[in-house]
Amino acid sequence: MKCPFCSCEDSKVIDSRPTDEGERIRRRRECNSCGKRFTTYEIVETVPVIVVKKDHSRQVFDRDKLFRGMLKSCEKRPVSLDQLEKAVDNIELQLQSGLDREVSSEVIGELAMEQLRDLDEVAYVRFASVYRQFKDINTFMEELAKLLSDSGKEAK
Numbered sequence: 001m002k003c004p005f006c007s008c009e010d011s012k013v014i015d016s017r018p019t020d021e022g023e024r025i026r027r028r029r030e031c032n033s034c035g036k037r038f039t040t041y042e043i044v045e046t047v048p049v050i051v052v053k054k055d056h057s058r059q060v061f062d063r064d065k066l067f068r069g070m071l072k073s074c075e076k077r078p079v080s081l082d083q084l085e086k087a088v089d090n091i092e093l094q095l096q097s098g099l100d101r102e103v104s105s106e107v108i109g110e111l112a113m114e115q116l117r118d119l120d121e122v123a124y125v126r127f128a129s130v131y132r133q134f135k136d137i138n139t140f141m142e143e144l145a146k147l148l149s150d151s152g153k154e155a156k
Helices: 063-073 081-097 105-119 121-131 137-155
Strands: 011-019 024-031 037-043 050-052 058-060 102-104
Touching: 011 037, 050 105, 063 081, 063 105, 063 121, 081 105, 102 105, 105 121, 121 137
Parallel strands: 050 102
Antiparallel strands: 011 024, 024 037, 050 058
């Protein structure tokens, strides 16, 4: 593993431990050249999920892109990074465990909105407003009305 400080390719593992419920291995390493320590993560390589965009183009699922979009909607909201990580983990797990190797961007957007609705309603509305590209205030109000009616059902 190449050292991020001096680019030497010779390092030794100091500590290894499982993280994310055994999905990844966290390794602390020490560079044999400069002596600095750094962390690496090891994950199982999986068959990539291909996202089919609205214009029918295809690209490999990008977990970081999903995380950044959801993070933006949670800005200045009481949602921790840990909660957001778990939400993205749930979405990624659903995509990986599905039989389809190609998934539409609409499906991913709906999964993200489900997760955000459970975390924070304001973050959900923010994400939905960008994702669904509300054309006017009426469309926005319809989404809010659905959210309110769903909240009323859950309270009972």
